[in-house]
Amino acid sequence: MDVRDAPDVLSVVQTAVTRHGTSREALIPILSEVNQALGYLPTAALTEIHRLLKVPGSQIFSVASFYRMLSTKPRGEHVIQFCESAPCHVVGGREVWQALQDALHLNPGETSADGKWTLLTTSCLGICGVGPVVVIDNDVYGNVEPEQIPEILARYA
Amino acid sequence: MKVIRSMVLVSSDPESMERGAQKIYRRLQQEIEKFGLQDEVSVAMVGDVGRHDALPLVIVYPEAVIYGPVKPDDVPFLVEEHLYKGRIATRLQAPARELSGRIAWLSARQGTLPAQQRIVLERTGQINPDDIEDYIAHDGYVALGLALTTMKPEDVISEITKSGLRGRGGAGFPTGLKWRFVAQAKGHPKYVICNADESEPGTFKDRLILEGDPHSVLEAMVIAGYAVGANEGYIYVRGEYGLAQERLARAIAQAKEMGFLGRDIFGSGFDFEIHIHAGAGAYICGEETALIESIEGKRGEPRARPPYPTTHGLWGKPTLVNNVETLANVPPIIRNGASWYKQFGTPSSPGTKVYTILGNVNVTGLIEVPMGITLREVIAIYGKGMKGGAAFKLAQTGGSSGSIIPASLQDTPMDFDSYSRAGVSLGSGALLICDENTCVVDLARVLLNFFRRETCGKCTPCRIGTERAYQILSSLAEGTGQLSDLDDLQVIAKSMAELSNCGLGQSAAVPIRDILKHFSAEVEAHIRLKVCPAGACPMSGRLARAA
Numbered sequence: 140m141d142v143r144d145a146p147d148v149l150s151v152v153q154t155a156v157t158r159h160g161t162s163r164e165a166l167i168p169i170l171s172e173v174n175q176a177l178g179y180l181p182t183a184a185l186t187e188i189h190r191l192l193k194v195p196g197s198q199i200f201s202v203a204s205f206y207r208m209l210s211t212k213p214r215g216e217h218v219i220q221f222c223e224s225a226p227c228h229v230v231g232g233r234e235v236w237q238a239l240q241d242a243l244h245l246n247p248g249e250t251s252a253d254g255k256w257t258l259l260t261t262s263c264l265g266i267c268g269v270g271p272v273v274v275i276d277n278d279v280y281g282n283v284e285p286e287q288i289p290e291i292l293a294r295y296a
Numbered sequence: 297m298k299v300i301r302s303m304v305l306v307s308s309d310p311e312s313m314e315r316g317a318q319k320i321y322r323r324l325q326q327e328i329e330k331f332g333l334q335d336e337v338s339v340a341m342v343g344d345v346g347r348h349d350a351l352p353l354v355i356v357y358p359e360a361v362i363y364g365p366v367k368p369d370d371v372p373f374l375v376e377e378h379l380y381k382g383r384i385a386t387r388l389q390a391p392a393r394e395l396s397g398r399i400a401w402l403s404a405r406q407g408t409l410p411a412q413q414r415i416v417l418e419r420t421g422q423i424n425p426d427d428i429e430d431y432i433a434h435d436g437y438v439a440l441g442l443a444l445t446t447m448k449p450e451d452v453i454s455e456i457t458k459s460g461l462r463g464r465g466g467a468g469f470p471t472g473l474k475w476r477f478v479a480q481a482k483g484h485p486k487y488v489i490c491n492a493d494e495s496e497p498g499t500f501k502d503r504l505i506l507e508g509d510p511h512s513v514l515e516a517m518v519i520a521g522y523a524v525g526a527n528e529g530y531i532y533v534r535g536e537y538g539l540a541q542e543r544l545a546r547a548i549a550q551a552k553e554m555g556f557l558g559r560d561i562f563g564s565g566f567d568f569e570i571h572i573h574a575g576a577g578a579y580i581c582g583e584e585t586a587l588i589e590s591i592e593g594k595r596g597e598p599r600a601r602p603p604y605p606t607t608h609g610l611w612g613k614p615t616l617v618n619n620v621e622t623l624a625n626v627p628p629i630i631r632n633g634a635s636w637y638k639q640f641g642t643p644s645s646p647g648t649k650v651y652t653i654l655g656n657v658n659v660t661g662l663i664e665v666p667m668g669i670t671l672r673e674v675i676a677i678y679g680k681g682m683k684g685g686a687a688f689k690l691a692q693t694g695g696s697s698g699s700i701i702p703a704s705l706q707d708t709p710m711d712f713d714s715y716s717r718a719g720v721s722l723g724s725g726a727l728l729i730c731d732e733n734t735c736v737v738d739l740a741r742v743l744l745n746f747f748r749r750e751t752c753g754k755c756t757p758c759r760i761g762t763e764r765a766y767q768i769l770s771s772l773a774e775g776t777g778q779l780s781d782l783d784d785l786q787v788i789a790k791s792m793a794e795l796s797n798c799g800l801g802q803s804a805a806v807p808i809r810d811i812l813k814h815f816s817a818e819v820e821a822h823i824r825l826k827v828c829p830a831g832a833c834p835m836s837g838r839l840a841r842a843a
Contacts, residue, residue: 164591164593165593166593167573171535171574194593198594201595205595205596205752206535207577208535208575208576209576209577223742223745224498225497225498225692225696225728225739225742225746226654226726228739229655229739230655230656262495262497262749262750263496263498263746265494265500265534266500267497267499267654267726268310268311268652268660269310269313269314269660279314281311281313
């Protein structure tokens with residue numbers, strides 16, 4: 140964690156705690172909000188949440204690492220989520236995955252060396268009617284054909 | 297004062313969104329303003345309208361003309377012809393509906409939608425989900441008024457019991473009985489939880505109910521709270537469902553303002569509050585005790601049961617947990633009575649079921665049909681047949697935790713009892729239709745990959761079992777399997793089914809057992825002959841290259 144970022148992290152945590160309160164019930168909403176604001180959950184943020192909510196640090200880390208939409212590791216500028224569940228798989232998901240691999244050379248969970256892409260495989264994105272589905276940041280691409288992948292990625296140049 | 301003379305509805309199910317529904321909506325607003333019609337024509341994005349062969353659809357009321365598929369560039373013509381000049385823009389009209397098969401005689405919903413039987417989705421696609429007045433104009437909050445002013449809590453429970461409603465989350469437990477357990481449980485306060493965590497791959501019916509008709513779920517939760525003696529409710533919404541969360545938040549604010557939520561509802565002295573809790577991405581949180589742990593701010597790991605949430609739920613208090621679709625059935629039952637409800641479906645599984653249809657069919661989407669229709673009918677009528685004329689091979693019902701149903705069972709009526717007699721389960725309502733090019737080993741491998749990722753890891757049979765089963769299925773797919781692997785798979789499936797702490801591990805066994813039961817020859821071909829008969833497994837590629 141870069142020291143220069145620390146004040147920013149603290150103010151993001153403070154805002155989230157003010158909004159959701161300090162009850163144990165507020166923990167996941169707070170983590171979600173901080174994760175959204177910072178792109179991931181830096182140790183400094185988790186420590187500050189531990190201080191304000193008075194929940195043991197180990198429990199905060201264990202919750203933060205449990206949920207898929209939260210990340211304790213920095214992620215790339217653009218996060219690609221690829222659905223590898225059966226409904227997408229049977230309508231051509233595997234070929235789309237191959238095209239993503241060819242374009243990015245990343246394993247699931249990896250971030251590219253230049254910090255541009257993070258590639259995640261996910262269970263289901265809840266838009267199975269238009270599979271295969273790829274979500275980049277908040278943009279949803281449905282009925283994806285492998286040939287479209289280079290063009291889709293180029294939009295994030 | 298604005299007097300609205302026309303309502304324009306834009307379908308906004310996933311397929312419509314993919315094909316530009318948002319653009320059509322914006323374009324409609326622009327064009328309507330261009331003609332100065334903004335004070336007399338209202339436009340809304342309404343979710344799934346129930347017809348999927350010509351998306352996106354634009355429906356114009358009061359004439360109820362269905363246009364589709366509409367492209368953004370069609371909008372100026374549509375607005376000028378229909379809304380300005382008052383003539384139907386015939387060239388944009390959706391093809392007339394065709395109906396065939398056993399369910400064609402069922403009374404269609406009034407107006408124009410195909411003859412599904414809509415109870416849960418009665419308003420979805422017809423009202424503006426952001427407008428409580430639209431909901432009220434379509435009989436909204438009538439059931440709540442009836443319940444609070446003319447019925448005792450006990451009457452509400454017996455009406456639900458008499459209706460025969462069974463939980464639509466997958467297990468099919470009688471809803472009235474569950475309500476009674478909570479009502480009779482000792483301890484205060486009590487809670488009502490709406491399980492809207494639907495993360496089952498292939499299932500997104502609850503999303504479309506929440507996005508298309510959020511008030512129906514709120515109304516049901518207040519009725520449930522009144523019946524069981526709770527004053528507080530939680531909706532646990534899947535983290536990925538941003539639009540549903542927004543619409544629910546708006547609906548809650550509107551309902552509070554109108555006095556349908558909050559203190560002294562309908563002057564009855566009954567108070568009820570609803571909170572939204574957004575999930576953070578974990579399939580396991582759809583399991584009710586894991587969901588409760590998650591609301592309490594912990595890892596979503598299931599609790600050992602018993603005790604059940606009906607007596608020891610949220611914060612250890614009696615808690616009613618119902619699925620979105622189950623709750624959405626409640627207001628129509630209270631409004632129209634249990635005997636009205638029992639005319640739909642089959643005697644032991646009354647009512648309708650909402651399904652998502654996916655996979656290798658020509659038309660995918662969402663339908664609501666009476667309990668008891670068959671897979672063959674669903675594919676032929678709503679799926680409009682198999683894509684490319686390929687043969688139907690199998691269907692998976694109920695997402696990853698559902699059964700794999702071979703073609704030989706496609707005429708079994710789809711209701712809880714007929715399916716369980718046939719040794720399969722109806723599950724949560726996703727119908728993944730697969731054609732002859734689907735390999736059962738490959739499919740089971742993908743499903744087990746899902747389970748090994750989503751296991752919470754708390755209990756060993758599930759954590760180790762899903763991983764080991766995935767490894768074995770992968771080796772079969774790669775052509776390195778042995779016959780002894782089949783025995784190992786059976787043993788793993790048995791331990792997962794019998795020893796897992798919760799439904800996740802138990803359902804992980806289902807696809808393994810199903811493929812070994814219905815498709816053993818195909819599985820064995822992967823081992824004995826080292827070929828994948830459907831040509832889907834990795835080894836078939838290797839063989840092709842070697843040759």
